[in-house]
Amino acid sequence: MIWKTPRQTFDLTHCGLIMGVLNVTPDSFSDGGRYLAVERAVARALEMEAEGAGIIDIGGESTRPGAMAVPVEEELRRVLPVVQAVRERSGIALSVDTMKAPVAAAAMEAGADIINDVSGLHADPDMASVAARTGAALVLMHMQGTPGTMQQAPVYQNVVAEIQASLRCSMDAALAAGVGPECLALDPGIGFGKTLEHNLDILRNPAAFGLEGRPVMLGVSRKSFIGKITGGGGGAASRQWPTVALTSLARERGVRILRVHDVKENVQALRMTEAVLHAPPARTN
Numbered sequence: 001m002i003w004k005t006p007r008q009t010f011d012l013t014h015c016g017l018i019m020g021v022l023n024v025t026p027d028s029f030s031d032g033g034r035y036l037a038v039e040r041a042v043a044r045a046l047e048m049e050a051e052g053a054g055i056i057d058i059g060g061e062s063t064r065p066g067a068m069a070v071p072v073e074e075e076l077r078r079v080l081p082v083v084q085a086v087r088e089r090s091g092i093a094l095s096v097d098t099m100k101a102p103v104a105a106a107a108m109e110a111g112a113d114i115i116n117d118v119s120g121l122h123a124d125p126d127m128a129s130v131a132a133r134t135g136a137a138l139v140l141m142h143m144q145g146t147p148g149t150m151q152q153a154p155v156y157q158n159v160v161a162e163i164q165a166s167l168r169c170s171m172d173a174a175l176a177a178g179v180g181p182e183c184l185a186l187d188p189g190i191g192f193g194k195t196l197e198h199n200l201d202i203l204r205n206p207a208a209f210g211l212e213g214r215p216v217m218l219g220v221s222r223k224s225f226i227g228k229i230t231g232g233g234g235g236a237a238s239r240q241w242p243t244v245a246l247t248s249l250a251r252e253r254g255v256r257i258l259r260v261h262d263v264k265e266n267v268q269a270l271r272m273t274e275a276v277l278h279a280p281p282a283r284t285n
């Protein structure tokens with residue numbers, strides 16, 4: 001299972017990837033406001049690389065439920081200096097978490113490798129052509145509605161089938177624009193227009209979203225549905241260990257790319273799970 005960016009070719013057959021979250025926003029639900037200064041953001045990116053992240057995902061617009069859209073100039077101002085500065089210091093794969101084609105294009109120019117579009121190409125009609133032109137790897141995520149409204153009353157007849165159908169449309173649009181199939185990864189979008197029950201349905205069989213053999217990515221990290229299971233109190237950081245548990249479970253069930261805030265702990269869970277999955281047969285003589 002190959003996933004291609006302009007700079008890297010990841011073989012995900014036996015080895016998954018941890019994508020470290022770096023939100024350069026004032027209002028992200030977990031790390032908002034912590035990495036607004038470029039030097040702090042770069043230091044965190046290099047720390048996550050040292051902890052074993054394979055990708056750093058840089059985002060300049062919060063997509064938490066109820067979040068307001070950010071103007072393109074402001075998103076560029078937040079994201080570009082960080083992409084440039086990390087790229088000067090490291091060869092790690094960089095992803096830009098954006099729904100805006102001009103932000104994706106500028107980030108690719110500045111040294112990014114992956115476009116992570118949580119709208120699955122629905123927000124900006126130019127996104128697919130930017131991905132095709134730059135050769136970016138492209139994450140297509142499913143979202144019902146927009147961040148402003150998505151958690152008001154998400155409804156599905158069959159959540160798995162409807163996400164699959166929507167991801168297939170996104171994939172077809174990407175391929176029609178000239179994105180290489182080997183560049184695509186698919187994400188069911190945990191928490192994006194989903195109730196707790198929808199999220200649990202998705203987690204029961206995440207491999208169902210690996211259409212045409214493409215790698216599945218998942219972002220459960222510290223999300224509020226975890227707090228609904230584990231009980232209140234403690235805020236987002238207290239959801240770290242349930243996130244680690246889900247990393248192991250998801251990897252065992254076929255997910256290859258895990259987007260997380262707590263890199264070190266999730267890398268350990270991933271490698272441990274993979275050691276069990278791919279253990280050589282025990283010797284009998």
Ligand code: HH2
Pocket residue numbers: 021023025027028029030031059061062063064097116118139141187189190217218219220259
């Ligand atoms: N979740 C968030 C943002 N981007 N991208 C993908 N592919 N999958 C996800 O599940 C996903 C994502 C939301 O988390 P976070 O970035 O931590 O918060 P915020 O949107 O408030 O910045």
